[in-house]
Amino acid sequence: MTTTARPRKVTLRDVAALAGVSVATASKALNGKDQVNEETRRRVVDVAERLGFTPNTLAQSILAGTSGTVGLLTNDLDGRFSLPILMGAEDAFGAGQTSVLLCDARDDAIREQYHLRVLLGRRIDGLIVVGSKTDPRPSLGQKVPVPVVYTYAPSDHDADASVVADNVRAGSIAVEHLLATGRRRIAHISGDVTYAAARDRAAGAAAALAAAGLEPVGRVRYGSWSEAWGRAAAGVLLDEGAPFDAVVCGSDQVARGVLDLLRDRGIRVPDDVAVIGFDNWEPMTSGARPTLTSIDMQFETMGRRSAERLFAALDGTDAPGVESVEPRLVVRGSTVASA
Amino acid sequence: MTTTARPRKVTLRDVAALAGVSVATASKALNGKDQVNEETRRRVVDVAERLGFTPNTLAQSILAGTSGTVGLLTNDLDGRFSLPILMGAEDAFGAGQTSVLLCDARDDAIREQYHLRVLLGRRIDGLIVVGSKTDPRPSLGQKVPVPVVYTYAPSDHDADASVVADNVRAGSIAVEHLLATGRRRIAHISGDVTYAAARDRAAGAAAALAAAGLEPVGRVRYGSWSEAWGRAAAGVLLDEGAPFDAVVCGSDQVARGVLDLLRDRGIRVPDDVAVIGFDNWEPMTSGARPTLTSIDMQFETMGRRSAERLFAALDGTDAPGVESVEPRLVVRGSTVASA
DNA sequence: CTGTTAGCGCGTTCAG
DNA sequence: CTGAACGCGCTAACAG
Numbered sequence: 052m053t054t055t056a057r058p059r060k061v062t063l064r065d066v067a068a069l070a071g072v073s074v075a076t077a078s079k080a081l082n083g084k085d086q087v088n089e090e091t092r093r094r095v096v097d098v099a100e101r102l103g104f105t106p107n108t109l110a111q112s113i114l115a116g117t118s119g120t121v122g123l124l125t126n127d128l129d130g131r132f133s134l135p136i137l138m139g140a141e142d143a144f145g146a147g148q149t150s151v152l153l154c155d156a157r158d159d160a161i162r163e164q165y166h167l168r169v170l171l172g173r174r175i176d177g178l179i180v181v182g183s184k185t186d187p188r189p190s191l192g193q194k195v196p197v198p199v200v201y202t203y204a205p206s207d208h209d210a211d212a213s214v215v216a217d218n219v220r221a222g223s224i225a226v227e228h229l230l231a232t233g234r235r236r237i238a239h240i241s242g243d244v245t246y247a248a249a250r251d252r253a254a255g256a257a258a259a260l261a262a263a264g265l266e267p268v269g270r271v272r273y274g275s276w277s278e279a280w281g282r283a284a285a286g287v288l289l290d291e292g293a294p295f296d297a298v299v300c301g302s303d304q305v306a307r308g309v310l311d312l313l314r315d316r317g318i319r320v321p322d323d324v325a326v327i328g329f330d331n332w333e334p335m336t337s338g339a340r341p342t343l344t345s346i347d348m349q350f351e352t353m354g355r356r357s358a359e360r361l362f363a364a365l366d367g368t369d370a371p372g373v374e375s376v377e378p379r380l381v382v383r384g385s386t387v388a389s390a
Numbered sequence: 391m392t393t394t395a396r397p398r399k400v401t402l403r404d405v406a407a408l409a410g411v412s413v414a415t416a417s418k419a420l421n422g423k424d425q426v427n428e429e430t431r432r433r434v435v436d437v438a439e440r441l442g443f444t445p446n447t448l449a450q451s452i453l454a455g456t457s458g459t460v461g462l463l464t465n466d467l468d469g470r471f472s473l474p475i476l477m478g479a480e481d482a483f484g485a486g487q488t489s490v491l492l493c494d495a496r497d498d499a500i501r502e503q504y505h506l507r508v509l510l511g512r513r514i515d516g517l518i519v520v521g522s523k524t525d526p527r528p529s530l531g532q533k534v535p536v537p538v539v540y541t542y543a544p545s546d547h548d549a550d551a552s553v554v555a556d557n558v559r560a561g562s563i564a565v566e567h568l569l570a571t572g573r574r575r576i577a578h579i580s581g582d583v584t585y586a587a588a589r590d591r592a593a594g595a596a597a598a599l600a601a602a603g604l605e606p607v608g609r610v611r612y613g614s615w616s617e618a619w620g621r622a623a624a625g626v627l628l629d630e631g632a633p634f635d636a637v638v639c640g641s642d643q644v645a646r647g648v649l650d651l652l653r654d655r656g657i658r659v660p661d662d663v664a665v666i667g668f669d670n671w672e673p674m675t676s677g678a679r680p681t682l683t684s685i686d687m688q689f690e691t692m693g694r695r696s697a698e699r700l701f702a703a704l705d706g707t708d709a710p711g712v713e714s715v716e717p718r719l720v721v722r723g724s725t726v727a728s729a
Numbered sequence: 730c731t732g733t734t735a736g737c738g739c740g741t742t743c744a745g
Numbered sequence: 746c747t748g749a750a751c752g753c754g755c756t757a758a759c760a761g
Contacts, residue, residue: 060455060513061400062754073732078756081570088730103533108451108511110754114737116399118448120512123492128477129469137468141494150508152493153462155480169489172447173459194442196399278677307677334673337648338617402736412748417740425746449738453753 061102081106112174119148121361122170124163127183127203128155131332132350136181136202139354149176158183167191179360180206185218186247198364202357205373212364214357216348217375218248222255224380225299225327225346230259232386234297234325236268240284240309241301246275249301252329256299265388268295273291274319276301281308287315296324297386303328303335303345310339312384325386341384349376409437420445439501446587451513458487460700461509463502466522466542467494470671470690475541477518478693488515497522501508506530516700525555525586534559537703541696542689545711549613551703553696555687556714561594563719564638564666564685569598573664573726575607575637579648580640583612588640591668595638607634615640620647628655635663635726642667642674642684649678649724664725670718682722 067077072095079087080095081104095254098104101249112118123140127133141151151201152170170178177197182188182204190208191199198212205213229237239256241249253271260267269291281300285308288295290323300306306328311322318324327333331347363369406416411430418432420425420443439445451457462479466472480490491509494504509517515578516536521527521543529547530538537551538594542550578595580588592610599606608630613619613663620639624647627634639645647660657663659680667674670686692715 057748060754066753074754075733075756076731079731082756085559086730093730101555103535105507105510107452107513109448109457109513110737111756112737113446113448113452113739113754116737116754127472128480134467134473137492138494141492144483145494150512151492152459153480153490155477155478156483168444169447169487173489174446174448196442214418247530272522302676311679334643338643340650399734399738402740413739415740415747416748419742427746430746445739449753450756451753452738453740455753464757583736 060107063104063106064103064138066095066099066104067083070095076365082282117176118174120150120152120173120175121358122154122166122173122175122178122182124154124156124166124170124178125181126156126158127181128161130183130262132203132242132348135350136354136357138265139351139356140179140358141354142351143355143358160189161322167195171196177365178205179357179361184246184248185215185251193220198361198369200357200361201366202353208331210371212360212369212371213373214353214360215373215375216248216350216353217378218348219255219258220250220375221329221348221378222252222257222299222345223259224255224378225252225329226256226259226263228344228380228382228386229299229325229327230263231267232321232325235265236293236295237297237341238268238288238293238295239271239299239301240281240288240305240306241273242276242280243270246276249273251255252299252301268293272303274305276304278304278308278311281305281310282312283308285309285312289318289379298324298326300326300328303330303332303343306343307339310341310343314340320384321384321388331381334382336381339385343382344386347379347381351379352376399446400443402443402445402446405434405438405441405443408441409434434589435505438658454586455699456515457513458543459489459491459512459514459519460697461491461493461514462493462520463493463505463509463517464482464520465495465497465502466520467496469522471542471687472520472521475696476688478690479518479696479697480693481690482694482697500526507517509534516704517701518696519543523585523587524554524590533595537700537708539696539700539703541692541704549710551708551710552580552712553692553699554712554714555587555689555692556717557590557687558594558597559714560668560685560687560717561591561596561638562598563594563717564591564668565595565598565602567628567719567721568636568638568664568666569602571660571664574604575632575634576636576638577607577627577634578610578638578640579620579644580610580612580621580629581644582614585615591638591640607632610641613644615643617643617647617650620649621642621651622647624648624651628657637663639665639667642669642671642682645684645724646674646678646684649682653679660723660725666725670720675720675722678724681724683689683718683725686718688718691715 080092095263154166189206190206197229201213331345336343406413419431493505526546527543529545539550667684670684675682
């Protein structure tokens with residue numbers, strides 16, 4: 052056990068003393084104010100460097116009334132969606148001087164409330180709340196003294212600012228791509244029906260089909276977000292005998308299961324049947340045979356936009372309301388042979 | 391655009407004034423000191439509640455000299471390993487009063503240095519550094535004025551504190567499990583040889599085989615951490631003709647590829663060949679057919695231990711050095727039929 | 730150009 | 746039991 056007595060933090064006072072000036076002068080010198088002799092400045096800067104002086108941001112904050120810190124309150128730290136969102140946000144903030152305080156509430160209102168208190172105590176300048184599902188979530192209320200942006204899950208209150216993925220549009224894009232590749236008999240195997248994401252994607256897909264004057268092949272088959280369900284549902288679909296030349300799948304995992312079963316049954320993809328998923332989750336898309344065409348929900352962009360809107364709100368230039376991020380089609384081998 | 395002029399933060403002064411007492415009394419009342427009349431306290435608490443008073447942690451910190459904040463500097467935010475580590479740490483901290491400042495350095499030394507400065511400026515009490523690979527990484531040096539714990543990737547400096555996964559042990563556990571299920575001819579398909587994790591696991595596996603007086607089936611086949619590589623390598627292995635009854639795979643993804651190819655070739659798992667992976671990554675293990683036996687590296691435990699050691703270091707009761715976390719075998723259908 | 734003074738929000742003596 | 750005064754590290758306003 053090394054009892055390396057950590058030295059007391061070096062303060063501006065120390066620097067000033069050793070440089071033979073007052074604290075105020077030292078402060079000015081280090082902050083590039085122009086009311087200080089060039090030589091004096093050099094001396095101060097030099098001493099500061101030598102002492103390894105790091106200004107105490109806390110003290111600055113308490114004075115400035117703004118902490119240069121935002122809270123990131125997530126309910127989906129184990130899920131794979133909050134991570135890219137987090138990265139996008141961290142990215143947008145990192146450019147400036149803003150640091151991120153991360154909290155995980157695990158979908159527990161009590162824990163959320165607790166973390167909120169802590170964050171407010173730390174005088175965060177703003178807050179981003181990441182939901183665990185895309186369904187609207189309860190607002191934190193209007194009494195929170197800093198701007199709040201809800202992302203992934205929108206707030207259920209109109210006056211709040213939210214950034215969400217456009218799942219309806221994603222559904223349409225999927226179907227439009229299949230139509231563009233000449234498919235006409237399109238089935239739909241989705242995930243857990245209690246998720247708005249599943250229902251929204253289905254709605255978008257249905258709308259695109261209807262717009263093309265086509266009927267879907269059977270109803271949307273809801274189940275769970277798993278490969279096993281994809282396999283099972285695809286099996287049932289085949290056994291029912293209605294011909295189809297494409298399957299829209301609720302997620303990449305479901306799509307993966309569908310691909311596996313089609314392969315088992317000797318059905319060629321994409322020649323006989325095209326398959327498309329959602330999320331563009333690399334481990335799933337790249338490992339599939341053939342590689343999986345998917346709709347990327349642009350989570351990183353969502354994170355970045357959330358950060359940007361938070362800044363805007365701080366400037367007082369943000370309009371409340373829900374903002375959708377446009378999804379993006381990524382074409383691979385499961386819909387186009389050459390891809 | 392709602393220009394809701396945000397009200398000035400309510401301070402202890404405001405509370406005291408409205409309660410008709412001095413700041414000092416208000417402070418004592420709210421902090422449960424026993425030198426205050428019960429009725430006065432009630433009144434103060436009441437006013438505080440009504441005003442939505444939240445004590446300014448920054449002000450407290452500046453005084454206490456400790457911020458109740460730790461830095462979490464990761465280089466693998468996009469990878470899937472840092473996330474569970476982060477959760478474990480967040481968990482351990484959350485119990486107390488500690489908040490986490492998250493930074494992503496993306497394996498860039500410049501960015502890392504920059505973030506370090508910012509974090510120190512914010513007077514973090516300690517720092518956890520998460521690597522992107524398991525290979526040792528350069529130490530931040532001994533001049534950092536707060537305790538540092540390196541995790542996932544250990545520091546290359548002996549005097550530093552590190553928490554790592556025991557990949558060698560993991561390799562042994564994998565082989566021992568296969569031996570326990572009666573396998574004797576064990577092949578090994580791994581990932582990217584430039585990763586210490588791949589080499590360590592192979593070393594552990596080889597040692598366990600040797601201890602049992604067995605020879606491996608061919609050399610370790612290194613490649614990449616992908617399903618495609620797993621398929622390709624398994625194909626080659628079969629084509630070479632040397633009989634084998636088990637395959638240790640460098641990761642769950644590789645294992646997934648191996649399983650797929652064996653299935654294609656009509657080889658039954660686990661009857662003819664057992665397959666085992668590493669990481670116990672749920673999307674991979676549960677989607678596989680059969681479900682995949684895997685070694686869980688206990689990332690969450692690593693995060694928790696890192697947090698605990700950081701606390702210990704703050705108390706001055708931590709011994710430096712590398713600590714390994716024991717991996718855990720999770721048995722599923724790819725090694726045991728009934729599982 | 731430099732030093733002195735005041736004060737940010739809070740906790741903690743120490744008198745009253 | 747209560748309140749006035751001081752200090753934490755720093756910056757802004759004002760004097761010198």
